[in-house]
Amino acid sequence: MRGFFDLNIPQDTSSKATRIKLVVKAMELGYSGIAYNRTIKGIMSDRDRCSIPLLSLSSLLDVAPSLVFSINLHRDLLGIPRASPFRQYTRLTVSVDTPSQAQVLNSGNPVLKTYDLVAVKPLSQTALDHACLKSEVDIIAIDFSEKLPFRLKLPMVKAAIERGVYFEITYSGLIADSQVRRQMIPNAKLLVDWTRGKNLIFTSAASSVNEFRGPYDVANLSSLLGLSMERAKTAISKNCRYEIMQKA
Numbered sequence: 001m002r003g004f005f006d007l008n009i010p011q012d013t014s015s016k017a018t019r020i021k022l023v024v025k026a027m028e029l030g031y032s033g034i035a036y037n038r039t040i041k042g043i044m045s046d047r048d049r050c051s052i053p054l055l056s057l058s059s060l061l062d063v064a065p066s067l068v069f070s071i072n073l074h075r076d077l078l079g080i081p082r083a084s085p086f087r088q089y090t091r092l093t094v095s096v097d098t099p100s101q102a103q104v105l106n107s108g109n110p111v112l113k114t115y116d117l118v119a120v121k122p123l124s125q126t127a128l129d130h131a132c133l134k135s136e137v138d139i140i141a142i143d144f145s146e147k148l149p150f151r152l153k154l155p156m157v158k159a160a161i162e163r164g165v166y167f168e169i170t171y172s173g174l175i176a177d178s179q180v181r182r183q184m185i186p187n188a189k190l191l192v193d194w195t196r197g198k199n200l201i202f203t204s205a206a207s208s209v210n211e212f213r214g215p216y217d218v219a220n221l222s223s224l225l226g227l228s229m230e231r232a233k234t235a236i237s238k239n240c241r242y243e244i245m246q247k248a
Contacts (some may be wrong), residue, residue: 002031002085003030003031003032003078003080003184003235003237004030004078004080004137004215004236004237004240005031005032005033005034005035005076005237005240005244006031006033006034006035006036006199006203006204006212007034007037007089007091007117007139007168007203007204007240007243008035008091008141008168008170008204008205008208008216009022009023009026009034009035009036009037009204009206010037010039010206011036011037011038011039012038012039013051014081014151015213015242017018018037018207018208019055020060022034022208022209023055023060023207024060024064024067025061026212027070028067028070028071028074028080028130029074029213029214029215030071030074030075030077030080030157030214030215031086031215032080032085032086032087033087033088033089033240033244034087034088034089035088035090035117036052036088036089036090037091037092037093037119037205038050038052038090038091038092038093038115039092039094039095040092040095040122040238041094041095042101044094044104044109044111045110046111048092049110049111049114050113050114050115050226052090052144054088055088056085057086060171062118065105065207069147071086072197075198078215078216081245083221087244089116089117089199089244090110090114090115090116090117091115091116091117091118091119092111092115092118092119092138093121093139093141093149094120094121096120096122096123096127096130096131097123097127097248098124098126098127099126099127099130101127102120102127102135105118105120105137106136106137107136107137117138117139117243117244118136118137118138118139119137119138119139119140119168120135120137120141120212121140121142121143122140122142122149122150123149124149124150125149125150125151127150128150128152128156129153129156131160131165132156132160132165133156133159133160134159135165137165137227138165138166138243138246139166139167139168139201139243140160140165140166141168142167144169144170144171144178144183144187144191145172145176145184146183147169147183152187152190153186154194156192157191157195158194159199160199161195161199164196164199164246165199166199166200166239166243167191167195167200167201168192168200168201168202168203168224169192169200169201169202169203169222169235170203170204170205171204171213171218172205172206172207172211174213174221175213175221181224182232185224185225188225189225189226191244192222192226192227193226196231197228197231197232197234197235199234199239200231200238200239201236201243202218202236203236204236207241215233218236219232219233220238222235
């Protein structure tokens, strides 16, 4: 399974029309797959089981008749086989403030099993430490575009990596206004320095096509955080594929 992936297409703030536009854009830019991301906070219930509908190719072609031409063009440029299928995955991100809220993040939770990927978004120092040490998740999602409610600690980052957990940096903040960019870069760069690109993924978290970028543009953006082009491409390709294949 080759190619580039965006494992964070938000479901909470996007209408169906916007979601279709984002998926069409991803395909046009040569991505091989995306993950629809639902975010929840508070007590998890059976109603939180995955109900995200996957889109059919025919529905996308209705919106963009020239889609196949664009896909072939960009895949040729990226060196990706034209025949590679476009894959759609589901993801749940659970915002956690206390360790007690994090107790549901375990492999035996039937709700989590209905999603392809599970992420935790820590909202406090104790929640972050617990996520790094114990939470049975695929991804630790950190919103660097806002002031962090915790302090990153190298031992915790190392502990998470040793357990096979990946850290997520969303790049939409880097293309926002300059104030957001200044807020984001120092802490995100610290995580990049500590991980050296290992167990790191870049995603868009784009709420509109204006915030979405092609794979090489994302790799170039990551240079603002001190990541080499090679490791940046790994963060949107190999690392994402590995995450998905672990759950297969």
